[in-house]
Amino acid sequence: MKHTLTACLLLALPACEKAAPAKPSPRADALPLAKEAAQETFALLSAELAAAIEQGGPVAAIPVCAERAGEITREVATRKKLGIVRLSDRPRNPAQEATGEDLAAIGDFRTEILAGRELRPSVKAAADQTTTVRLPIVINQPLCLQCHGNDNEVAAATREAIARSYPNDRARGYSLNDLRGIWKITLPAAPQP
Ligand code: HEC
Numbered sequence: 001m002k003h004t005l006t007a008c009l010l011l012a013l014p015a016c017e018k019a020a021p022a023k024p025s026p027r028a029d030a031l032p033l034a035k036e037a038a039q040e041t042f043a044l045l046s047a048e049l050a051a052a053i054e055q056g057g058p059v060a061a062i063p064v065c066a067e068r069a070g071e072i073t074r075e076v077a078t079r080k081k082l083g084i085v086r087l088s089d090r091p092r093n094p095a096q097e098a099t100g101e102d103l104a105a106i107g108d109f110r111t112e113i114l115a116g117r118e119l120r121p122s123v124k125a126a127a128d129q130t131t132t133v134r135l136p137i138v139i140n141q142p143l144c145l146q147c148h149g150n151d152n153e154v155a156a157a158t159r160e161a162i163a164r165s166y167p168n169d170r171a172r173g174y175s176l177n178d179l180r181g182i183w184k185i186t187l188p189a190a191p192q193p
Contacts, residue, residue: 024129029190030187037076037084038185053143058147058161059158062162065147066093066166084186086183087184098181105122106181106182109179122134129190137179137183140177
């Protein structure tokens with residue numbers, strides 16, 4: 001024992017570091033992969049949303065959204081072999097309520113917004129070598145307010161359609177630039193070279 005300690009001290013850190021359990025480190029490519037997955041899902045969702053709104057207004061888009069949002073997200077996740085969900089502290093779909101670390105990440109983003117700082121994604125590795133990336137979702141265009149804004153922005157017919165599909169909706173009353181929620185992307189361990 002004494003011997004090992006001396007060896008550690010003499011040889012300095014490398015030997016000691018080896019003995020300690022490896023602290024999980026995030027995959028180097030986590031952020032670009034996560035951003036790509038979120039952007040692709042958003043682009044597919046937006047395209048269907050825009051088409052549905054053009055055809056029948058926001059009222060017609062609600063059921064499309066209700067059915068397709070989950071399907072599109074799962075399709076991208078399967079194809080890219082990662083986990084992807086949208087979560088909120090004030091969800092429309094109760095299955096997408098943020099809890100635990102996800103809720104904490106939302107709180108952190110809000111603190112940054114209040115302080116006027118730029119939002120930086122959260123990237124965390126777990127002991128099983130998976131990496132979780134959390135990206136902020138901001139109400140970034142007036143279109144969002146047609147379904148997530150205040151009563152003067154969400155038409156009465158839209159409010160009724162929302163209430164029919166989502167009786168416990170909490171995702172209204174937002175303004176432009178408000179934090180709406182997060183993308184949570186979970187990546188498996190990096191493939192071995
Ligand atoms: C046509 C109405 C409509 C518009 C416009 C709209 N949304 Fe939504 N949004 C919905 C519906 C419906 C859901 C629930 C979908 C589901 O069940 O997964 C939802 C869910 C979400 C969620 C997932 C969390 C939750 O509350 O369930 C986020 C995040 C979100 N919307 C952000 C946005 C942003 C940002 C925009 C603007 C780019 C936007 N939405 C535009 C109707 C809309």
